[in-house]
């Protein structure tokens with residue numbers, strides 16, 4: 001790792017870093033690693049919903065059929081969950097958002113929530129990957145059903161087949177990673193989430209990265225970009 005990146009990682013993130021991009025663009029993989037390196041929480045609304053589904057909570061029962069159809073959970077449910085989460089103490093030095101905001105009302109409400117927190121201006125990073133590459137990537141994706149660690153056939157698989165390297169949990173295919181659901185999720189993304197990218201672009205808070213490269217190259221560029229921000 002280069003010196004400016006090492007220096008940047010020694011300082012607190014002190015902002016909300018928002019990873020945007022289509023399903024399968026690499027938001028989860030990159031968000032986890034950046035959050036680990038900066039030692040801030042990784043807030044994935046998809047992971048939060050999957051946890052509710054696994055625990056069989058009321059929220060999980062409402063979210064499950066929506067998730068399995070590739071559509072979005074209603075804004076008020078997502079917003080209540082995120083609002084409660086970012087108010088916790090461990091978010092004081094910043095956090096990485098993955099899979100949120102996904103609609104304009106979510107982005108607008110997030111701005112209001114962030115305005116009440118003592119953080120630097122939020123930064124959105126859009127990972128660009130074309131639709132066909134997304135479909136191919138998602139077909140190869142597997143996740144740990146306990147800790148959410150992400151694997152990919154051909155690029156990064158668990159050392160022991162079917163068993164998570166991080167927590168020993170079971171590594172499975174997500175039910176919404178079937179091709180028909182992925183196509184619906186992509187349609188939902190283009191319709192409802194693309195305007196969120198424009199929202200941040202208009203506000204001068206958007207940076208874009210080519211997300212089609214391998215995990216390490218995207219990571220390197222993302223860290224370099226954050227280091228440059230720290231040095232400004």
Ligand code: AMP
Nearest residue numbers: 045046066067071072073078099100102
């Ligand atoms: P993800 O793991 O981010 O791909 O999310 C999986 C599914 O959870 C999505 O397809 C949605 O059904 C639901 N979901 C996750 N985040 C959001 C959000 N911010 N707004 C609405 N639905 C969401």
